[in-house]
Amino acid sequence: MALDAAHAIVRRDGLRALSVRRIAGKMGYAAGTLYQLFEDLDDLIIIMNSETLEKLYASASKVEPGGEPSETLIRLAEVYIRSVTREPKLWNAVFEYSPPVDRVMPARYQGAVAKLLGLVQAVLAPLFPPGEEAGRLREARVMWAGLYGIATLASSRKSSVEIDSSAMVRTLATTYLAGLKALRAEAGTERKPRRTAAQ
Amino acid sequence: MALDAAHAIVRRDGLRALSVRRIAGKMGYAAGTLYQLFEDLDDLIIIMNSETLEKLYASASKVEPGGEPSETLIRLAEVYIRSVTREPKLWNAVFEYSPPVDRVMPARYQGAVAKLLGLVQAVLAPLFPPGEEAGRLREARVMWAGLYGIATLASSRKSSVEIDSSAMVRTLATTYLAGLKALRAEAGTERKPRRTAAQ
């Protein structure tokens, strides 16, 4: 399959090395043939990136159940950064690609992102009473953006300092959840809350 | 100047539209001339992105002084996202560009990032006693990555949902700082802390 060839090229040499001719060469076809399978190269890249996101969801949705929210969130986040550090070039393709101005990301891509965001939302659910779905969505988006930022910086080689993304992600998850609990306890009851800020 | 031409092109049509020939055409020179000024196109892009970061530092370092850390952090963050939303294409160039595999970001670029990170560190300083610079650095990096993630998602058009990056950034700053205080209060004294979780 063409996607396998593209996957292999990006995995080894990065998105810059990906070209229609190289994909075709690796699978023993002429370059023009690919345009029967994909609209253009952008289409292929977007599908490849969708697969990367979907594969993450497949493994992330497994480890989800149980226990303290911050614990679950950390486990979720570590599945994420483990995937990113294992295939940095592949994830860098997800991060650094953005579609041309006249294009919108297809439903498959957006759906893959939405499902991952749903995982974060599910983890945060115990902290939000019913009726506060809007707030939960916003907090989940912020959390997701934070993970996204750490992973992006870790995979992009824009910094020389070695990034311990695992520690950073843990820090983000525990600190952010502690803040969430603290703020909610403070706002929820006027009486002094009893140690609800513990992780 | 060549950088002005490049700036104008990216600002209007995005990084994809940037080419040596178009820059040269816009400034009335032949394409080859640019190679007297820059090593190659990557070099030019990196310098342009460095300027974007430096310009942000120039305006961000002005509004720094004073008061509650979370207040200051929010003001800092809003300068950031204001810049990003004002020039999304330009910032998207910063976010989506990553150098070729055999290349390392030059000192100027890395310095520009370091100075911005220093701003975040300075805001966080009141929360950390002397001797905990390592922890402060790590928290500042996490905070920076969070802002980076929100800004990236806001400028990249990978999602169809409208991102209220201003609200997200505010949420991140207040929640994260609340968590920081809560965790530190809990770890610092064994006696039960009195309402230190308030933002």
Add this chain to the structure above:
DNA sequence: ATTAAATAATGATCGACGTTCAAATGCAAA
């Protein structure tokens, strides 16, 4: 003012790129 040296700018050229398309090939049904 005349030369010499150094610098700036050019345009032709190279190989590779994404993309298109008429022609060629393969294949199943008639």
Add this chain to the structure above:
DNA sequence: TTTGCATTTGAACGTCGATCATTATTTAAT
């Protein structure tokens, strides 16, 4: 065997980043 359809091809087009010998321009020295 012949028809029709789908697949695959390879040549071709325009554009790209980059190189380089050649020319033009400025600067310095005589």
